[in-house]
Amino acid sequence: MHPPRILLGVNIDHIATLRQARGTRYPDPVQAALLAEEAGADGITVHLREDRRHIQPRDVRLLAEVLNTRMNLEMAVTEEMLVLAEEIRPAHVCLVPEKREELTTEGGLDVVGGFDHIANACQRLSAAGCDVSLFIDPDNAQIDAAIRAGAPTIELHTGAYAEAKPGSTAAIAEYERLSTAAIHAVSAGLVVNAGHGLHYHNVEAIAALPGVNELNIGHAIIARALFVGLKDAIQEMKRLIIAGQEAGLMAALDAHEHVHEHEHKHDGCCSH
Ligand SMILES: CC(=O)[C@@H](O)[C@H](O)COP(=O)(O)O
Ligand SMILES: NCC(=O)COP(=O)(O)O
Numbered sequence: 131m132h133p134p135r136i137l138l139g140v141n142i143d144h145i146a147t148l149r150q151a152r153g154t155r156y157p158d159p160v161q162a163a164l165l166a167e168e169a170g171a172d173g174i175t176v177h178l179r180e181d182r183r184h185i186q187p188r189d190v191r192l193l194a195e196v197l198n199t200r201m202n203l204e205m206a207v208t209e210e211m212l213v214l215a216e217e218i219r220p221a222h223v224c225l226v227p228e229k230r231e232e233l234t235t236e237g238g239l240d241v242v243g244g245f246d247h248i249a250n251a252c253q254r255l256s257a258a259g260c261d262v263s264l265f266i267d268p269d270n271a272q273i274d275a276a277i278r279a280g281a282p283t284i285e286l287h288t289g290a291y292a293e294a295k296p297g298s299t300a301a302i303a304e305y306e307r308l309s310t311a312a313i314h315a316v317s318a319g320l321v322v323n324a325g326h327g328l329h330y331h332n333v334e335a336i337a338a339l340p341g342v343n344e345l346n347i348g349h350a351i352i353a354r355a356l357f358v359g360l361k362d363a364i365q366e367m368k369r370l371i372i373a374g375q376e377a378g379l380m381a382a383l384d385a386h387e388h389v390h391e392h393e394h395k396h397d398g399c400c401s402h
Contacts, residue, residue, distance in 0.1 A: 136337055136375050137172035138368055139202050139325070141348025146176075146184035159185065160192045162360060167199050169364040173222070175325075175346045177204035178211070181230055187214065194218045202346065204265070207244070207251045216258045223255050224263040224285055224346075234349075235326060238267035238287045241275035249279040256280065263323060268304075268311030273318065283321040285346065286311055288336055292327025309339055316341035330354065330370060337374025340382065345371060 145159040163174045174197055176185045193201050200221035205211040206228035215223050225248065227239045241248050241264055248264070255262045263283035266272040267290075276284050286308055294301035308324070315322045324336055325346035336345065347367060354363040 133341075133379070134343075136342055136371050137344040138170070138364070138371060139173040139175045139323075139344055139346040140166040140171040140351055140364060141175040141177070141325075141346055142166065142352070143175075143177050143184045143348055144352040146186070146189060150184055159189050160196060163193055163197060165360050166364055167197070169361040170368055171199065171364055172344065173200045173202050175202040175204060175224075175348065177226065177235075178214075180206055180208065180210075180228060190214070190218060190220075194220060202263075207239075207248055212251055212254055215255060215260060219258050220260055222263060222283075223260040224265050225251060225281075226265040235265070235287070235289070237289075238269070238272060239264050241266060241272050241279055245275055245279065252280045263321075268307040270311065270314050273311060273315045273320070277318055277320065281320075283323060283343075284315055285323040285325055286315075287326050288324050288328055289326040291336070292329070292332055296332070305335065308336070312339045312341055330367065333367065333370050334374030334377065337371045338378030338381065340378065342375075 142159045142162045145157050145162040148157055149159070159176070166174060174193060176190060176193065178185045178187065178190055190203060202222040202224055203215060203220040204224045204226050205215060207225050225239055226235055227237060229236065239248065252262045261283060262281045263285050264276045264279070264281045265285045265287060266276060268286050273284060288308065291301060291304035291308060294304050312322050321343045322341055323344040323346060324339065324342055328336055328345060328347045329350035333345065333347070336342070351363050351367055354366070
């Protein structure tokens, strides 16, 4: 049976970055979210940062009212954010690490180190009806801690892979880490999402990872939308995701058949 196609969550933070640069009312990320949904986005992701550099609480509140798909609210594990999420109750909440001075999210959440605090946040958000996801590095210890913390979903941080030079030893090693982590998490029953730094040239390989449920992509889509429009930028990304997923499934099938062939040959040889 063909697995469900990988979903695309469109991150609209950087529509708000442009608005905040001038303190204007435009461009409105809420308007962008509705257009993104029309173009085929399966969900809308926003990261409400503590420093409010792009998305504002007003955006999150409005999105909760108008979205036809579902909101994935990325947030730090702070009391202020937990209270807001408990009030707004987004369909999905993704807990992320946050440093005020960082250019963008630098690493995954340390679920092992901050276990009690994070497990408590998972419990509060689940009680509020949110599906909780933890944004973590592709590391089995972090995945196991996410399970113990009660998170049904993880998002694998693809930033290190995206930043590595394509084809380099570092990129191959990062891809291996992502693949091992995805297999470990899926076989443990987690829903596995991935994202960060994905663009039109690296997304297919990530979509080919085993068992991925959803990719969250923002910066590259919004940047491309400047030239081709949001609809084409999203549809082009979706085509690449589907192509990557198909390639991954074909590769898995080939590997499976190869093992069977090998087993048959081996059986044949031993029976004589
Ligand atoms: C948590 C995460 O994955 C980030 O990619 C985030 O969604 C993007 O937000 P910034 O652009 O503010 O880093
Ligand atoms: N969680 C990743 C995300 O939402 C989008 O990250 P990026 O594509 O803006 O790097």
